[in-house]
Amino acid sequence: MNQKLYLLFIFVSLKSFSQVENSKAKQDSIKKEELNEIVITASRRSENFMHSPISIEQLKSAEAKKMGSPSIYEALENVKGVQIITPSLGFKVINTRGFANSTNVRFAQLVDGIDNQAPHLGAPIANALGANDLDIDKIEIIPGTAAALYGMNAINGLANIQTKNPFEYEGVSIQQLTGVNHVGNIDRFSPKIYSQFNLRFAKAFNQKFAFKINASTTGGTDWVADDRTDLAPNANISTNLSGADNPAYDEVNGYGNESANRKTLNLNGKNYVVARTGYRETDITDYDIKNYKADVGFYFRPKTGNELAVTYKTALINTIYQRSNRFRLDDYTLNQVAVDYHTPIFQVKAYATTENTGNSYNLRSLAENMDRAYKSDDKWFADYTTAYKNAITNGAAIADAHKIARTTSDQGRFEPGTEAYENKENELININNWDIGAALRVKSTLVHGEGLINWDKAFASFFEKIETKLLSGLDYRNYIIVPDGNYFINPVSASKNLTYQKTGAFTQVTKDFLGSKLRLGATIRMDKADYFEAKFTPQFTAVYSPKESLNFRASYQNGYRFPSIFEGFSNVNSGGVKRVGGLRIMSDGIFENSYTKASIDKFQAQVNSDVNTLGLTQAQAIEKNKNTIQKNPYTYLEPEFVKSFEIGFRGMALNKNLFIDADFYYNSYKNFIAQVEASIPNTTDPNLFPTSLYSRTTQSRYRLWTNSKSKIYNYGGSLGLKYRFDNTFSALTNVTYTKLDRTDDKDGLEDGFNTPEFNVNGTLIAENIWKNFGASATARYQNNFDYVSFLVSGTVPAYWSMDAQINYNFQKSGIKAKLGGTNILNKPYTSILGGPAIGGLYYLSLTWETSKI
Known part of the structure; x- marks a missing residue:
């Protein structure tokens, strides 16, 4: 669909708004849904959604169920400012505001405030360790840096998945979703069954004790990646x-x-x-997908407002995963245990996440x-x-x-398909050395502890007098990696685990002025990680609310991202190229003595061209072009840094049935963590360096994590509208604009922006059309964009797609049926290069819920 059709969609929607402005049937208005909504993620304390000092988006479970997406996690694609990329049917990646990739270590993902990342990656594997659909209450998203409050890995944004507390949400819920994909000969598969089963059981024994259990299984056949474009x-x-x-x-x-x-x-x-x-x-x-996850939680409330929660989560993953290479994750496991105790005054939390890559392997290797x-x-x-x-x-x-x-x-x-091939494959995927095998064998643990204290609750009378709120927090994190001899080594002691520790603390103060119409806030954070000096991150915010339904906001903040484990400590031999972490302890001496691969490739191409077109001997051509080779100008890793300025508006119009949310931001980045390829000649004679670098057999080749020398600027904005016509019809629409402004001192090592300039979607929802029937339709468009990665670089084509669903509520039995589909026109598209072609998925979901146990 072209952009003109989307503009027409918005125009027709707005025209319809004005025609029904005086309708008497608007009893369930947007006012109830937005003005009274409470969010916690933007400021790490409960606050009114309308008065949030920074941009925050939310998607409630009830709203997601009305959309064509099969799950709330996938419905995030309809949220303002959110970009979803799909390396696999079982693996979707959330990003906001640019610089997206399939690992996306710049965007954090929490469940009830608990990080659910895979430790050695420093990023989540989609929703693998997240909550299942039946247990999700809502998802809050901060689009843009949240580093001042959350520290590492949140300079692009953060998602916090909030689950249902068993004290408030008792009962049994069972959901079976059965669907079909690979319809219409879009790839080598005939139509395949897709299945997802979810279970939730929650019970409050009394006002003090409760527990809940969740389980989920997903099975199907993945989308196929079969791009045959020549990269050379x-x-x-x-x-x-x-x-x-x-x-x-x-x-x-x-x-x-x-x-x-x-x-x-x-x-x-x-x-x-x-x-x-x-x-x-x-x-x-x-391409088989077989994913399982489960969690159990025990909850104790010694008195009103105080709660102790002890939870355990586990996940078993079998799917395709994409990074600089494509991987098959087989029997990949994540486990997490967490303890959380909170009162109105303070909160303490501790958790540990363990990761075992199981029988996974690298497809390239x-x-x-x-x-x-x-x-x-x-x-x-x-x-x-x-x-x-x-x-x-x-x-x-x-x-x-x-x-x-x-x-x-x-x-x-x-030859694939033969017994000889199968036997050799089984042998290679169990050899943990990418020079001769393909196994990915990583065992790691993340240990985290944090505490928060609301000083204004501890000393309520004093802070009420000065109309001020004060919040402080402290956190500690330690990554523990078991050296496997291929992916990770301990450069200090081969007999000990590799550790990487980080400590942070922040204080946030907010004060009301002008009769609570103006709220100013300031936050200062300090983070100290191993191998780096302490970094300070400030945040300044202002919210002006002349009326309850009119809210203007502005903020300025900085953010740091410290290198992840694999960026700092990786030690992988693969195809004669050694990928080395960018910390000096891992790559000492390599930066100073190496030459860039880009200049070596150019040198080799010029030598070949002169031999082929000018008739020079190889020695003559090497001598002629030797000055093309350039020394590696990069050095050891430093944290990434972003400065971000944002303004926004959130308000109501049209008799408070139209909700409007708009924002604009401008960011500047430096020290982008990226990779450079370089080689050291296998000779000590400088005169022989060019000859040595002409052949890959006479040089030691490296891929090094380092920082780009470029300064990068980007800006953008988004506009979201929600309107309720009456008790039956409502409409949601939003447009997101994201632009790479410029790059100063461009060195070719900038991380890929990898984000469409325009992303537009609109949803029309009808509830209780007739005898408990409901329906919705969503149209989505994004334009083409440049994509840069180590796997492949090029242009991701523009695409548009439609989701739709109809639903029926069997009130007597408590069963809700939903018949729907994503990309219902089955026009395959790719969200990233090197990734799969995504076709239509058509499904029937049956959900049974009861609060009686």
Whole structure:
């Protein structure tokens, strides 16, 4: 759908608003839903939603059930300012305000204030350890930095999933959702069944004791990633070999033919870049999704306002996961135990999350080492050279000779689907060394403790007199990684676990002026992490409310993000390239003695071109172009830093049945944590450096975590409207604009902005149309955008899609039926490059709930 149709949609909606302004049926008005709503995430204390000092979005479970999305987590795609990317049917990633990626360590995700990240990643694996649909009350989202209050990993935003307390929400709930996807021959699969089962049981024995149990299972067939675009289209352009004739052909979702698997061969006086054949993802991975999660909680209220909660969560994940490579997560487990005690005056909380990657494996490493398992690189390229020369001698054309050489060299290759392939695959995915295997074997633990104190509650009379509120908090976190010898090592002691600790504290003061019409706030936070000096993060806010239904806000804040475990400490050998954490303790000496891969690639291409077009010898071409090689200008990691300024408005209009929420922000970033590839020549003679760097076999290659030297600026805004026509019809619509402004000192190492400029969606909801029937339809559009990652860079095409549902409430039985679909027109789209094509999902959901036990 083009943008004109969306503008028409908004225009028609607004026109309808004015036509029904004086309707007498508006008894269930937006006023009740918005003016009295309480949120806790924006300020870490309960406050009126309308008076929030920073932008905060929320999606209530009741509202999400009226949408076409099968779950509330997926319905977040309809929330103002939220971008959802989909690396897998079982793995969706939330982001706000730009710089998105499939790991997204800049956006934090909490459940009841408890971080549910996978420790070694520093980011959540979607909603794997989150609550199931039946237990979610609502989700609050801060779009933009929340670092002053939440510290690490929240400079892009934060989501807090709030669950239902068993004291307030007793009963039994059972939900079975059965659907079908892969409809209409959109990929290699025929239609497949998708199933999700959710259970919730909650019981309050009396006013002091309660407990709840939740369980969820999800099964189906994942979306397929099969992009065959050539990532090296110009590798042999000087020999007029391109397209299907390109011997360096490297398709996006083909692995084992990347730069590490290519070699320059001199064949009959010409230099050709040749890649090994590799394997397509569709041939070597398991697309089955089998995810399970459960949690149990015990709750004790010794007196009114005081509550102790002890919870345990577990998750078992089997799905596809995307980072700089694509991974198959098999028997990946997360476990979390938490203790939370809060009173009106203070709160203390402690939790531990353990992670075990189980039998997971790297698809690229599997493909690379499957090729090497039947024939080494040296042997394969030698066979290729011989076969090519023989083909030319026998009169074959150049392009045909390359194809003959490949077919000859591939003889004996393990073919997917054969018993020999299956046996070798089982062997490789259990070898924890990516130079010869593919296993991902990480065991890690996150331990966190924090405390909050409301000074204005502890000394109520004093703070009431000065109309001031004061909140302080302290937190401690420790990441503990078991060295596995491949992904992580302990550079200090191989016999001890690797640890990475961080401590933070903040104080927030707010004061009312002008008869509580003006509220000013200030927060100062300090964070200290291992290997870094203490960093201070301020936040200043102002809310002006001339009327209950008119609220203007402004804020300025800074934010830091400290490197995650894998950015700071990774130690991975993969295909002859070693990925090394950017802390000095991991990469000492590499930065100072290496040369950038970008300049080496340019140097090698110029040498090949001069050999092929000017008739120079290889030695002459190396001498001619040696000054192209550039020393690595980067150095050891520092925290990322953002400055953010925001203004906004939240209010009511049209007899308080139209809710309006608008915001505008401007951000500046520096020290973006990114990766640079560099090599050290395997010689001590400076005169031989160029010759050594021409061949990948005579250099040590690294991928290093470092900071971009660029300063990056972006801005944007969003507008959200909610309107209730009457007791039956309501409409939601929003538009989000996100723009990369400029980049100063551009060094090519900036993290990808990876965000559409325009994102528009609108939903029309009808409740109780006739005899307990309801329905809704959602239209969604985003424009094309540039996507940059280590897996692939290019343009994500624009797309539009529609979700819809109809529902019926069987009041006597307590069963609610919902028949719906996402992307109901089944027009496949991709949300990120390298990811899957997403088609339609059609489902029937049956939910039975009772408060009687």
